[in-house]
Amino acid sequence: MTRSIKAVFDGTTLRPDEPLELPPNTRVRLTIESLATPTPGGSFLRTARSLALEGPRDWSSHLEAYLYGEKADSER
Numbered sequence: 611m612t613r614s615i616k617a618v619f620d621g622t623t624l625r626p627d628e629p630l631e632l633p634p635n636t637r638v639r640l641t642i643e644s645l646a647t648p649t650p651g652g653s654f655l656r657t658a659r660s661l662a663l664e665g666p667r668d669w670s671s672h673l674e675a676y677l678y679g680e681k682a683d684s685e686r
Contacts (some may be wrong), residue, residue, distance in 0.1 A: 616645065 616627045624640070632638070666676075674680045 615630070617624045618627070619625075666672075669676060
């Protein structure tokens, strides 16, 4: 059986990101491929900017109207 999984090395031990369905003491062969470390913080904004969404500039001030179709206070 061949399976590719991701794991984290804590300086002593490799810790898989998901459970392994292996009996204890099963011998395995490891091939190590370093993955890019995600940069903490800012990733949501980077993703949002990459979507290049367009819309009205007043979304934040008229959120209820855009979400629920309600008229703004100034239009009532």
